[in-house]
Amino acid sequence: MNQEEQIKKSRDLAKEILLLTRDYLLVSLGFLHIALYQFQSFQLTDNNTIGSNGEMLFYDYKYVLKTYKKEKEALARTYLHMVFHWIFYHPFKIGIEDANLWNLATDIAVENTILELNIKAVETQKDIEQKDVIDILKEKTEITAEKLYKYFWRNPLAENQLKEYDALFKRDDHSIWGFNPKRKQFDNQIDEEFVYKKFEEQKEEYQEEIKEEWEKISERVKVELETFSKDRGEEATALIQNIKEVHRDHYDYGEFLRQFSVLSEEIQVNNDEFDFGFYTYGMQLYGNLPLIEPLEHKEVYKIKDFVIALDTSGSCSGEVVQGFLNKTYSIMKSTENFFRKVNIHIIQCDAKIQQDTKITSDEEFENFMDNLQLFGFGGTDFRPVFYYVEQLIEQGEFDNLKGLIYFTDGYGIFPEWRPKYDVAFVFLDENYNEKKIPSWAIKLVLQEDELKI
Structure with a gap:
């Protein structure tokens, strides 16, 4: 088998592992079935990471194989981690002054949710250390991305602690949330013309489509959760807390x-009910005598x-x-x-x-x-x-x-x-x-x- 054939085999194997991981999660988390299957295509990158734009899942096949070989539960954990980001609308948050702080807050909120679900299929070596940090944070604030972000903003972390937390809780590449991956990240197998049309020329429209789709999914998960929480009790506390944060009534x-x-x-002057055609015709025909005058009363709220x-x-x-x-x-x-x-x-x-x-x-x-x-x-x-x-x-x-x-x-x-x-x-x-x-x-x-x- 030559090198090209070996690379193709490795790529195919990585994709198969991701599909099996998704099915593996479904066994334990049936109420998330729509969300788990929302990533409609799997696209190769060469950036030694994994992430999603809400529609496609981008992954480095070498990263997938290495992670799965070292700790297969970690790959399942990462897949579920990505799904929860979208269920909780984390990629759609606007007006954030510190993106790095927001990324950390979202990662902690998601990891806490997964930890409290107590699913053996996604238990990892970092769990105990994560729980220790989260227990400390729970004494300070609620563990949702919004509340954590505000807490960190008002109580800045030291640089070394920020890096420590980032390494402990980060699992996916949030830069892909922006729907603007760099050209060098893509493998030649990808239809680049399609990707860049989506990500550049129709960026805002594409983002809105993604958001609308995940709003439907999140609402469906909320409904499913009402049944799920009756069976799982306290294990669903963090999930309920975060999903309520998403569906809370925030208005303009x-x-x-x-x-x-x-x-x-x-x-x-009521311009809404005024015919400028007759007005202009009268001015042209008679000099300074319009055929119709503007209404002086207008209904307003x-x-x-x-x-x-x-x-x-x-x-x-x-x-x-x-x-x-x-x-x-x-x-x-x-x-x-x-x-x-x-x-x-x-x-x-x-x-x-x-x-x-x-x-x-x-x-x-x-x-x-x-x-x-x-x-x-x-x-x-x-x-x-x-x-x-x-x-x-x-x-x-x-x-x-x-x-x-x-x-x-x-x-x-x-x-x-x-x-x-x-x-x-x-x-x-x-x-x-x-x-x-x-x-x-x-x-x-x-x-x-x-x-x-």
Whole structure:
């Protein structure tokens, strides 16, 4: 057998091992069957590693053979590791300031998930050392990629410790997440024209297609997990925790605020219903006499009657409340969601109403923000706000109250009855832990960086 034939045989063997590894995992993890089989093709590289772009699995055949020969469970572990990255949406995270820190956080979160599943088929020599590190981290934060990243960002690791953790938890090549592998990484057997058309010319569209596919898969895994967790109990804790992080309700806050706007007419040129053809024809025919004038009234959606409730109990810091108000005001102002005259009540409450500030104009809102002073810092009871708003409605204070947003840490007594207006409880991500809000209320979770203007 010549060298070329030997290389081909080795390549074929490596691919066969990967396919067998996938089937091997399916025996123990049937609820992941769709995710395990999502890598639709196996493509060769020469970079001594393995990774996936969500559709294809890229691997160095020498790496696969060497890893399998040394510890076959390690290869199965790596395959499962890659799958969980995509189930948890790790490659789709945007706005990350430190990519290396994010990579480490995602690897630790995935490895913790696999360790807690307690699957013998993927036990490796590094497990004990990994558990020791994770046990220490569990005392500091939850073991999800998002929480770990924030913890590491606020508590920087020493350079040597960062390298140590990276070596301990890393298994796949995250650079392939970017869907932009370098030309030298590919073997000649690959259709390079197809690959580069996908990865360069249609990069954004391709990424969106991949994301949509994994959103469906992740949702399916979530459903399967509900049955699986009943059988496996605590062994699925980390998996449930991470999958909930993925499917938590994170909204575009600007879009969210628009839900509470009302339709009204304002005096302004309505270009949407104005026929410029007749206008131009009249100007051409008669000089300066148009056949039609622009409509001076336009229906627009804007915020008029609105309530913002602030939890000023001892567990809510003034800085966070200030950030929330700044963000809310900035969105309202920038999207022109204000009427010229508004009726917004900003109510501060801990266990009782502490202050109600009525805002009737843009200028008053700015003045309130410039001179913000918080009152309270006692216990938390949400009910006084709703009783108070009902009194305001009875007194005719609102023409058409659309909604109330309650910014809180969630620790308090919720009302049992449903008001006639929409209600949203807004939580900051780092303080959020599956708060049990009433079924009739909207739940909104904001990331800390969303409070930055």
